[in-house]
Amino acid sequence: MTTATEHYPIGTPGQPWGDVEKLQWLSQQVKHRSYKKDVISKVEALAERFDVETYGQLNYGADQYPLYAIRTRNWQANLPVVLVTGGVHGYETSGVHGALKFVEEHAERFSKKVNLLIAPCVSPWGYERIHRWNANAIDPNRSFRDNSPAEEAAALIRLVEPIQKRILLHIDLHETTDTDETEFRPALAARDGKFSGPHIIPDGFYLVDDTEHPQPAFQKAIIEAVEKVTHIAPADSKGELIGSPITDKGVIRYPLKALGLCAGMTPATFKTTTEVYPDSLKATPEQCNLAQAVAVQSAIEFALKHG
Template structure:
């Protein structure tokens, strides 16, 4: 887990300027390698599929190629499914869940759906185990035009090439203890606000689109994931991370209004997964398997609800 001192900054009551962002950036350190963990993994799994470079993230002298993998044969008449991970680079099981799906399950589903997988949307943040990109911008609040995030802008350009071919989008995330100890305090400091403590749900949950909810789709995923890891119960207010739990393990966000990744396709079936890797009841492997189970269940639901 990231050292809190690398990102923690007390709020001055004023939003950050260039100097504060530069000071924050100077404290960030690499903890792992995007090239080794992601690009080399895609080299291994890519042969049966179609691997493409859809853009590049550039910060100073650091350059990160952005890779996507899709069904080798994109068949007319099959539903399209987008799977994204690593929009927040520190959410490890999202990245490795997407890679595991490619390694173990993707090939067997090519006859049922056209799928596109983007395992790591934010490589700079992946290496530093951080939520933000190098500009102290949260990519998962930046899926709007014009986007302040290189990562979000590149993914939006990729999705535009597929126009309206996606029936579903599964965006793989985690909620971690560092959200409360590190990233929310840093957000308050960046924006010149007072930090208001919250709580972290113990278990897996989903975020559905408040404007286009699909409760049956969400519950199909919850039921599948429950066979792998536990589902988060509501807090004393009946909430998860400050939002009412609308059904077991499900809350609502307005995807478009908030600029969330899960809102970029306009697909009918969309969800954001949230795994809790810091739970004493879950292992890193369970978290990866939970992400894979969510993807497979989502695809199964889509296939079962697509007219033949």
């Protein structure tokens, strides 16, 4: 169990940040890895087998980040669309590399059954800095709504808008990490002038279903598939995960659209958010990536059978 600190080192407790505090926070963000080396190089290598496009560009000071999407070739108007998104929170590594693993190893076998659209790294600035927010201290995964304040979210909305009514399935690949509790929740509380109480970080994989349009059989099928490659998070002593009641093994529910979450951005019949726990002593980085790729495969298989 990790617990949040009561006072974040930036700002005054109980007072929301202004421009000064946001600039102070921004000045402390450091690049730890390369989006070009880790992501763009892999996406460009896939261009021999898939259609690769840029759907926007982020400009943060001197840093420019092209946003890439991957499509299966020979889209067919009579086929449904499957949307896979990763790296909406840039620091959640297996979301990015799990999406790329799925494309590299499995996407082609579905290409005659569905049209696939994959955005593997929605937040490259956050990817490089291993951060949840963008450079403006905004969480993209609370920003999928009209007039979005996060360009990461707005760009993805523009990409998907022409085809959103054809989307059968949207699976959004995430992680829950120890730094959610030690860094990101305290930072959020400080930014908004609130107090951050402690939470227990679940040890294992879990899913977030849609409160407004639940699909319990769909979520269960993914859990059963992923359980073959990594462990599923058990409920805490209150029968909850991350403060939400468990509705089935390894599944909780959020009102996806109301919260501005990426998984709620379309009217897809089947929606889910994966949550991998990379800090577990029982899971390797390879297992985390594999769990994401397996989740995508099992989600597509279920949607094709029951959609």
